[in-house]
Amino acid sequence: MMLERMQTTSDQKYCQRITRQTLEETLKQFKVKTTFELDLDFLERRQNATSGASGCQESSQEQEQRSPIEISPESVDRIKVILLGAPAVGKTSIIQQFVWNDFCEDYIPTERKHTYYPSVITNERLYEIKISDLPVIPYFPVNSYYEWANYRYYGLRSATAYILVFDLSNIDTFQYVRTLREQICESRNMQNVPLLVVGNKQDLIVPEEGSSNSSKPAITSGSDEKRRDIVNLVKKHWKSGYIECSAKYNWKVVAVFKELINMIDNLSSRDQSPMLDNIQEALDRNKCIVI
Numbered sequence: 001m002m003l004e005r006m007q008t009t010s011d012q013k014y015c016q017r018i019t020r021q022t023l024e025e026t027l028k029q030f031k032v033k034t035t036f037e038l039d040l041d042f043l044e045r046r047q048n049a050t051s052g053a054s055g056c057q058e059s060s061q062e063q064e065q066r067s068p069i070e071i072s073p074e075s076v077d078r079i080k081v082i083l084l085g086a087p088a089v090g091k092t093s094i095i096q097q098f099v100w101n102d103f104c105e106d107y108i109p110t111e112r113k114h115t116y117y118p119s120v121i122t123n124e125r126l127y128e129i130k131i132s133d134l135p136v137i138p139y140f141p142v143n144s145y146y147e148w149a150n151y152r153y154y155g156l157r158s159a160t161a162y163i164l165v166f167d168l169s170n171i172d173t174f175q176y177v178r179t180l181r182e183q184i185c186e187s188r189n190m191q192n193v194p195l196l197v198v199g200n201k202q203d204l205i206v207p208e209e210g211s212s213n214s215s216k217p218a219i220t221s222g223s224d225e226k227r228r229d230i231v232n233l234v235k236k237h238w239k240s241g242y243i244e245c246s247a248k249y250n251w252k253v254v255a256v257f258k259e260l261i262n263m264i265d266n267l268s269s270r271d272q273s274p275m276l277d278n279i280q281e282a283l284d285r286n287k288c289i290v291i
């Protein structure tokens with residue numbers, strides 16, 4: 001089973017290289033500018049196009065009008081993303097804005113795991129993303145035993161990437177991110193696992209016209225300084241990604257996921273899957289594992 005899995009992974013990598021090379025060459029040839037597109041309805045439209053065309057023969061013009069990118073099963077990447085952060089920082093809001101273009105003013109704490117499956121096209125590739133929205137976790141499971149005992153089926157330790165969210169209008173919520181990151185790094189090999197820090201609720205720190213009369217004043221310059229320290233810490237010391245967004249106004253929400261996908265793409269080596277990480281971890285600790 002393991003061999004089969006590894007074989008598939010290396011086949012996929014080969015296909016990815018080929019696909020990317022071919023696309024790059026084609027783009028160069030036709031001098032097409034590479035732009036970023038997040039096309040959440042791509043699959044749906046594609047399906048409609050296929051079923052609509054099934055009863056009659058497509059003219060060559062119709063064929064040309066369809067997506068210029070031919071997606072083969074081998075060029076599909078599946079990404080398991082988990083959002084974590086202190087209560088009420090806006091994790092659910094970010095996901096729902098990204099997937100549904102929807103925002104809810106009411107605060108409804110997440111009490112059980114919710115999973116979303118958006119498909120995204122960027123960098124000339126199709127990515128199938130599995131996003132997990134979880135109830136706030138008091139700590140990150142240090143090993144598989146704790147994960148099984150306390151967070152069964154959350155998939156915390158096998159995520160492809162993490163998004164750690166804090167609230168820009170309540171800088172103290174960054175402490176949760178700091179602690180959780182430490183725990184994640186201590187309990188998992190993070191070499192090939194991107195971690196993106198997101199400061200949400202940017203709308204609450206943008207000074208508005210006549211903000212002095214506003215019932216929700218912009219946060220003070222003291223917090224601005226703390227914010228700068230956070231950016232510095234995350235980018236320079238943690239060497240992680242950092243983005244500020246507003247789930248409420250859909251500012252930079254797409255950029256969050258675009259950045260994450262870029263981080264995944266840019267990994268110098270994708271040889272080690274999370275599963276192999278776990279195996280490596282068990283070997284390091286001289287333990288026995290069942291595959």
Ligand SMILES: Nc1nc2c(ncn2[C@@H]2O[C@H](COP(=O)(O)OP(=O)(O)OP(=O)(O)O)[C@@H](O)[C@H]2O)c(=O)[nH]1
Pocket residue numbers: 085086087088089090091092093094104105106107108109110111134135136200201202203204245246247248249
């Ligand atoms: N002003 C503003 N409010 C936001 C933003 N994002 C979320 N909120 C509000 O913040 C509250 C909490 O949002 P949620 O998305 O439920 O937060 P959460 O992190 O999922 O909370 P838990 O599930 O309890 O961990 C809600 O009332 C949202 O409407 C934002 O960008 N700006």
Ligand SMILES: [Mg+2]
Pocket residue numbers: 091092093108109110133
């Ligand atoms: Mg939530």
